[in-house]
Amino acid sequence: MLRIGLIGFSGCGKTTVFRLLTGANPDPAAVSRTGQVAVMEVPDQRLPQLQRVFEAERAVPPALELLDTPGIDPTGTHTAAHTLGLLRATDGLIYVVPLRGNPAGREAFRRLFGLVCDADQAVLEGRLERIDTALKKPKPAAERQELLKEKDDIERMIGRLRQRAAVEPADAAAAFRRGYPLLSAKPFCVLVNVNDDTALAEADRIVQQEFAGTGTVVINAGLEAELRELEPEERAEFVESYQLDQGGLRSETLPRQLPERLGLVTFYTGNRKELRAWLVPRCTTALRAAGLIHSDMERGFIRAEVARAERLVAIGSDREAHRQGAYHSEGKDYHVRDGDVLLIRFSV
Numbered sequence: 001m002l003r004i005g006l007i008g009f010s011g012c013g014k015t016t017v018f019r020l021l022t023g024a025n026p027d028p029a030a031v032s033r034t035g036q037v038a039v040m041e042v043p044d045q046r047l048p049q050l051q052r053v054f055e056a057e058r059a060v061p062p063a064l065e066l067l068d069t070p071g072i073d074p075t076g077t078h079t080a081a082h083t084l085g086l087l088r089a090t091d092g093l094i095y096v097v098p099l100r101g102n103p104a105g106r107e108a109f110r111r112l113f114g115l116v117c118d119a120d121q122a123v124l125e126g127r128l129e130r131i132d133t134a135l136k137k138p139k140p141a142a143e144r145q146e147l148l149k150e151k152d153d154i155e156r157m158i159g160r161l162r163q164r165a166a167v168e169p170a171d172a173a174a175a176f177r178r179g180y181p182l183l184s185a186k187p188f189c190v191l192v193n194v195n196d197d198t199a200l201a202e203a204d205r206i207v208q209q210e211f212a213g214t215g216t217v218v219i220n221a222g223l224e225a226e227l228r229e230l231e232p233e234e235r236a237e238f239v240e241s242y243q244l245d246q247g248g249l250r251s252e253t254l255p256r257q258l259p260e261r262l263g264l265v266t267f268y269t270g271n272r273k274e275l276r277a278w279l280v281p282r283c284t285t286a287l288r289a290a291g292l293i294h295s296d297m298e299r300g301f302i303r304a305e306v307a308r309a310e311r312l313v314a315i316g317s318d319r320e321a322h323r324q325g326a327y328h329s330e331g332k333d334y335h336v337r338d339g340d341v342l343l344i345r346f347s348v
Contacts, residue, residue: 001039001063001064001065001279002064002065002091002092002264002279002280002281003037003064003065003066003067003089003090003091004064004065004066004067004090004091004092004093004094004258004262005035005066005067005069005086005087005090005092005093005094006018006066006067006068006069006093006094006096007069007072007083007084007087007093007094007095007096007112007116008071008072008095008096008097008108008112009071009072009073009074009097009103009108009111009112010071010072010073010074011071011098011101012071012096012097012098012101012108012193012195013096013098013193013195013221013222014068014069014071014096015031015068015071016193016221016222016225017094017096017191017193017219017221018036018038018066018068019225020219020221020224020225020228020251020254021040021066021251021254021255021258022038022039022040022066023038024036024038026068031068031069031070032070034086035067035068035069035070035086036067036068037065037066037067037068038065038066038068039063039064039065039066040063040064040065040066040255040258041061041062041063041255042061042062042063042064042255042256042258042259042266042277042279043061043255043256044061044062044266044277046266046268046277046309046313046339047059047061047275047277049309049313050268050270050275050309050312050313050341051270051275052316053270053312053313053315053316053317053318053321054270054271054272054275054318055272055318056270056271056272056273056274056275057272057273057274058273058274058275059274059275059276059277060274060275060276060277061277062259062266062277062278062279063279064258064259064279066094067086067087067090069083069086069087070082070083070086071083072112072115074102074103074111080115080119081119084115084116084119084183087183088181088183090186091186091187091281092186092187092188092262092263092264092281093116093183093186093187093188094188094189094190094191094258094262095109095112095113095188095189095190095191096191096193097109097112097190097191097192097193098192098193098195099192099193099194099195099196099198099203099206099207099218100195100196100198101195105192105206105207105210106210106211109190109211109214110164113164113184114164116183116184117161117162117164117184118161119183120157120161120167120182120183120184120185121158121161121162123180123182124154124157124158124161124175124180125158127150127154127178127180128151128154128155128158131147131150131151131154132151134147135147135148135151150178153171153174153175156168156171157171157175157182161184166184166185167182167184167185169185172185187262187263187264187281188215188262189214189215189216189217189258189261189262190211190214190215190216190217191216191217191218191219192207192211192216192217192218192219193219193220193221193222194218194219194220194221194223195220195221195222200218200220200250203218203220204218215261215262216261217250217254217257217258217261218250219250219251219254220250221251224249224250224251227249228249228251235249259279263281263282264279264280264281264282265279265280265281265282265284265336265337265338265339266278266279266338266339267280267289267336267337267338267339267340267341267342268309268340268341268342269293269341269342269343269344270318270341278292278293280292280336282335282338283335284335284336285332285333285334285335285336286301286304286306286330286331286332286333286334286335286336286342286344287301287332287333289304289336289342289344290304290342290344290346293344296346296348297344297346299346299348300346300347300348301332301344301345301346302345302346302347303329303330303331303332303345304329304330304331304332304334304342304343304344304345305327305328305329305330305342305343305344305345306327306328306329306330306334306340306341306342306343307321307326307327307328307340307341308326308339308340308341309339309340309341310339311326312326312341327343
């Protein structure tokens with residue numbers, strides 16, 4: 001299961017967002033030590049339809065692990081290193097910033113991303129020092145050439161980070177393969193928390209102006225946390241009086257929106273026993289998707305048989321879908337698409 005980390009300055013409402021999305025009670029001790037992890041289920045309209053196609057006994061919806069981390073002191077960086085260290089093993093980031101305050105909005109995101117870039121730069125500079133030390137010793141020509149190539153890559157990435165710009169995807173992928181994944185290269189979205197009485201429609205307008213071109217979601221986390229405690233009838237009255245969305249609370253729709261904002265896609269595996277939905281980053285290969293299901297599938301991968309969910313639903317039966325040729329074979333480098341149904345062929 002993918003893990004998404006929440007990052008924000010102290011008092012931004014990050015832990016309230018965590019509780020709204022996962023239903024978990026906050027554990028301050030766990031957050032301060034190792035971060036608190038809880039699961040956020042993602043609604044999926046295709047799941048019940050595909051369950052009927054496979055005649056599966058149970059259906060497992062897509063889900064993400066959310067990691068709540070210590071808030072970073074906005075007046076300094078003495079808590080940043082610990083928080084950023086906890087986030088390094090995540091698959092994506094949600095920057096939680098308040099609509100009002102100091103810092104707030106775009107400025108809060110700019111400062112948080114600056115801390116992320118500084119942390120990545122420190123990692124790369126440490127690696128650069130080790131490369132320079134290694135180059136002072138006799139090396140085979142091929143090994144020396146590889147070290148020089150890595151040095152050029154790192155210097156280029158440091159130049160980008162100094163400009164507060166994310167490194168190029170190819171460089172980020174190379175850094176990951178070499179054992180130093182970069183925080184600034186992780187997929188992310190910005191969650192703007194309306195921490196005052198600003199109407200959501202007005203907040204949406206402000207955020208669209210400030211964050212043009214950046215994936216954002218807007219929520220009044222404090223208010224929604226209070227409303228979630230009310231009975232449905234009473235809650236509906238407050239939703240109308242506070243000019244919230246007609247569809248209800250945004251915390252109830254965010255689990256559906258966040259995967260898209262984070263660049264994730266859903267694929268499915270199924271049989272008579274279980275239908276399961278999986279979330280993976282866009283452009284994930286069939287080989288990597290097989291590994292998420294089970295390490296044996298990745299190790300012994302032969303091919304992936306792929307069908308589109310909508311075609312299986314239209315046919316109505318997995319057995320009939322095979323008979324009609326709805327599945328086609330793909331190799332290990334196939335990029336999994338949203339709505340793919342995978343049958344992994346493997347041998348170990």
